[in-house]
Amino acid sequence: MKKKPIIIGIESSCDDTGVSIIKNRSVLSNIIIHQKIHKKYGGVVPEIASRLHDQNIIKAVQKAIFLSKINLDQIDAISFTLGPGLIGSLLVGAAFAKSFSMGLGIPLLTVNHIQAHILSHFIQNANINNSYPKFPFLGLVISGGHTQIIKVNDFFKMEILGSTLDDSVGEALDKIAIMLGFSYPGGPIIEFFSKNGNDKKFIFSKPMVRGLDFSFSGFKSDVSQFIKKQLKINALFVKQNIPDICASIQKIIAEILLEKIQKAILKTGISRIVLAGGVSSNHEIRRMFMSFAKENKRCEIFILKKKYTTDNGAMIAITGLLKYERNLHDSIHVTPYSKFKIF
Template identity: 55%
Template sequence: MKNSIYILGIESSCDDTSASVICNKKVLSNVVANQEVHSKYGGVVPELASRAHQQNIVPVVQQALIEAKINKNQLNAIAFTKGPGLMGSLLVGTSFAKSLALGLNIPLIAVNHMQAHILAHFIKEENTNTPPFPFICLTISGGHTQIVRINDYFDMEILGETIDDAVGEAFDKSAKILGLPYPGGPLIDKYAQLGNQKAFSFSKPKVGDLDFSFSGLKTAILYFIQKKEKENPNFIKENLYDICASIQYTIVEILIDKLKNAVKKTGITHVAIAGGVSANSEIRKRLLYAQKHWGWTTYIPKFEYTTDNAAMIAISGYFKYINDLHADVSVTAQARLKVNE
């Protein structure tokens, strides 16, 4: 088929090795290899992550091609994550993508990981709507918390961002304070379903209209737990569900308040979420509420496109490919990269 454009996407920014093949805007395969090794350390160990990527990348790419039912000679381009992320991890994906593109004599496409999270909304899926330009996107993950105005596929403007910690970190650190294993964010979400979100109250940080701050909240949670445990050593055990529900409620309230401000300031009512924390059930619930009661049109990604995955890299690569935005083999990985770079 002459009109079929096959893009292989490679994602290796943190601790997941992923490869995906898309044909035009449809995902044919999206393979992710997780690294279990980090859970016993309570966080991602960069050196171990890059070693695991080296072991995983060939079998993961091979599996993606098998599942897509194509061979490597049918590929039109190779897209890879150039940043932001862990330098060692990024280098594995970058080197592999360069070698494969050179070997196959096809274009190489460098993708900004943060842009890719947002562009995952343009993957062609049944029963999902794609947002029209311009729209607002709340990108929330372990490393980022931003409100971005999306004017076009690669024209993005940061309206507000965190001045300290990211929201994913706030969830994971709160979980650590409660003695929950890493990654703790999904566990807080799970236990919050069983608790009372108004059981305990935590104050919200006072920062700019569209900016975020989570370091003070983390400290407040730590002091609150320490004080309560002095009074009752079994406090966490006896109140775990209520504590998780209250923490989650506070964090989501902060996110929704800022989104409200962004809608008010821009007049844009098409609102999307992206990034790992967009898998959180409470933020999804609140966005559906906003759609029903506040006149917003909301766009919530499928769970498999929220965490780090190569399908979002491949779809970004597709849009870059059709716009001739190819990379040179001299392209380098970048640990730090803003969404509008």
């Protein structure tokens, strides 16, 4: 009987130290150490992030191995995030992975962070359908650092159809949250307050961007001008209307994302949609996309369980596993990259 490979995945692209061990697409452990210190700075401080990764990575690896109930010599390969991300944080993960690979004499597998978000859907029972999407499909990656529509023809054959021209959707939500007096990260706070709000109470403009690209800077400015104008009239406006403001903001963002996906469906003829990235955990975005799929019987929608939406080691491990199965090993001399690269 053919041995089922065991892969360890290291994620260190931003401020979360993620380590996961996967055996044949099944997650044996998935450890995430969050860096809560960034909250007081209103955003991630790169130097602090890399320093804390250096402190946390050994602890995360030890815990992942312990919970997996495996021995070191059972691990077949190590995968890690090569980019994009914060270069200091990526270097910490890369240095550890290279040392681990050389020390155990096992293959090294580099992972593109965006691809990994999409390929999270191939972890066993990772999405709410408990099934794997069939190729080809359209991937919508929405997070604090990325907003992209990607045509996925195979595991490692992907084509970018549209990207944000400025802020990512998650970045826009965080900046709007600060305008409302919330702390970082703001997206989850906006989501929390929106649950009891009237999403039709306030109307905000949608950016007019051709094709499948996105832009959120104009939308962010519109919200900012609206809030400033209302506060001049009533200093308590935000406090008195926070649920309705948050619900209205979420509704527009969800509509922007869905409208672009509808355009992508028309352009490609592909009606199988996969959502990925931290912002895909947002309840309004999920509700709107599921409602669209229900109304359009030919459309299939795949949505991750919330624990797999944010940055985590499991998405790196599954991508590493898929590369390992195809003998796509990497050199010890690879160098991390901070900015996005074409697949």
